[in-house]
Amino acid sequence: MEVVGGLANIYACDTKISSIIDDELAYAGYSIQELMENDASFEEVVYLLWYLHLPNETELRDFKRELNESSAISDAVEACLRIQCRQNLHPMSVLRTTVSLLGVFDPYAEENSEKSVHVQSIHLQAKIPTIVAAFSRLRKGLDPIQPRADLDFSANFLYMLTGEEATETEVKALDQALVLHADHELNASTFAARVSASTLSDVYSCITTAIGTLKGSLHGGANERVFDMLEDINANGTAAEYLQKKLDSKEKIMGFGHRVYKTVDPRQSYLKEMSYQLTRDSENEKWYDISVEVEDYIRNARGLIPNVDFYSATVYHVLGIESDLFTLIFAMSRVSGWLAHVKEQRSNNNLIRPRSRYVGPVNQRYVPIDKR
Ligand SMILES: CC(=O)SCCNC(=O)CCNC(=O)[C@H](O)C(C)(C)COP(=O)(O)OP(=O)(O)OC[C@H]1O[C@@H](n2cnc3c(N)ncnc32)[C@H](O)[C@@H]1OP(=O)(O)O
Numbered sequence: 370m371e372v373v374g375g376l377a378n379i380y381a382c383d384t385k386i387s388s389i390i391d392d393e394l395a396y397a398g399y400s401i402q403e404l405m406e407n408d409a410s411f412e413e414v415v416y417l418l419w420y421l422h423l424p425n426e427t428e429l430r431d432f433k434r435e436l437n438e439s440s441a442i443s444d445a446v447e448a449c450l451r452i453q454c455r456q457n458l459h460p461m462s463v464l465r466t467t468v469s470l471l472g473v474f475d476p477y478a479e480e481n482s483e484k485s486v487h488v489q490s491i492h493l494q495a496k497i498p499t500i501v502a503a504f505s506r507l508r509k510g511l512d513p514i515q516p517r518a519d520l521d522f523s524a525n526f527l528y529m530l531t532g533e534e535a536t537e538t539e540v541k542a543l544d545q546a547l548v549l550h551a552d553h554e555l556n557a558s559t560f561a562a563r564v565s566a567s568t569l570s571d572v573y574s575c576i577t578t579a580i581g582t583l584k585g586s587l588h589g590g591a592n593e594r595v596f597d598m599l600e601d602i603n604a605n606g607t608a609a610e611y612l613q614k615k616l617d618s619k620e621k622i623m624g625f626g627h628r629v630y631k632t633v634d635p636r637q638s639y640l641k642e643m644s645y646q647l648t649r650d651s652e653n654e655k656w657y658d659i660s661v662e663v664e665d666y667i668r669n670a671r672g673l674i675p676n677v678d679f680y681s682a683t684v685y686h687v688l689g690i691e692s693d694l695f696t697l698i699f700a701m702s703r704v705s706g707w708l709a710h711v712k713e714q715r716s717n718n719n720l721i722r723p724r725s726r727y728v729g730p731v732n733q734r735y736v737p738i739d740k741r
């Protein structure tokens with residue numbers, strides 16, 4: 370019986386959704402380089418992940434309309450967000466709870482059919498940005514803003530967040546960040562979603578499970594902590610001193626290292642370039658400059674590479690997003706991948722139930738409680 374710690378390099382399922390081969394990430398066979406260089410939109414990428422081909426014009430228009438028509442949230446969901454705002458809860462916990470609540474109100478969640486999986490998927494993909502934007506406003510004492518039918522996914526999100534139409538540059542930056550985060554084969558949250566899907570649970574349950582898994586600091590939760598680190602360095606001295614202290618005390622440096630990539634995370638160079646441009650354009654250079662100092666120091670000291678969570682932190686900051694919402698932006702994109710994997714798991718299902726090797730004591734004798 371061999372146990373592989375962290376299931377590292379264990380292949381647990383076949384997939385047609387995304388691949389990492391020789392440090393190149395591809396969605397349904399299209400490398401992210403190909404998608405980025407051709408300005409693929411986030412909605413096109415979601416369609417690609419769900420249907421495994423790029424949409425034609427009619428398919429894309431219908432898909433966008435379908436998402437748009439489902440993007441509003443009910444009064445009950447808004448009321449629940451208002452209650453959660455008063456409690457100073459972590460926004461990822463709020464998202465997890467609110468997505469779970471959406472499932473309670475969606476009759477399709479209790480229907481076990483292909484159509485119901487599709488409808489639940491559309492609802493989740495469409496409503497998560499509305500929830501994130503509404504939460505961000507409600508906790509500042511502002512009213513939520515309704516989604517607009519004439520705006521695409523990223524433009525709509527930024528509009529609902531601020532109440533103003535974002536610039537073309539801002540919309541493109543967010544859209545590209547969402548494209549880069551959309552899927553990543555069997556990462557921890559996707560695996561969690563597939564385990565849940567393999568029991569034939571409803572789609573909301575799968576996505577609630579995935580959100581809870583993404584929240585952790587070793588996974589999506591790292592991006593929020595990256596910005597905390599940049600702020601600490603900015604406030605308290607040099608990157609070298611700060612980082613060496615962390616390394617000496619065996620703390621993990623957030624935004625560095627990866628289970629699969631050991632020499633380069635292919636998403637990172639796009640995010641680094643976006644971070645450079647956006648910080649220059651908005652006179653926020655210091656965040657990019659500190660990031661580069663951190664990258665150089667950690668690469669030299671430990672040979673660790675920045676992962677997708679590192680430069681995305683600065684990109685989101687410059688887009689005016691608060692750092693405790695960064696992981697929610699990740700979720701807003703990755704839900705597209707989770708939903709594709711839920712559909713794929715159900716299409717050729719086999720209950721995921723591995724074994725554990727028992728290493729505790731055996732043949733124990735029961736001792737009555739008054740004798741213990
Ligand atoms: C979207 C994403 O989920 S991307 C990942 C986001 N997470 C983070 O940024 C958190 C920081 N990073 C980490 O904790 C890790 O790199 C992980 C969890 C992402 C990957 O972990 P593993 O695959 O187990 O790492 P790996 O086996 O390559 O680690 C090798 C060594 O480098 C160390 N190491 C890895 N990452 C880091 C880090 N960020 N800071 C300091 N040391 C690190 C490990 O502790 C290990 O040291 P050891 O040999 O002395 O025990």
Ligand SMILES: O=C([O-])CC(=O)C(=O)O
Binds near residue numbers: 555629676
């Ligand atoms: O694949 C992983 O382990 C983590 C990651 O980069 C992602 O989920 O995007």
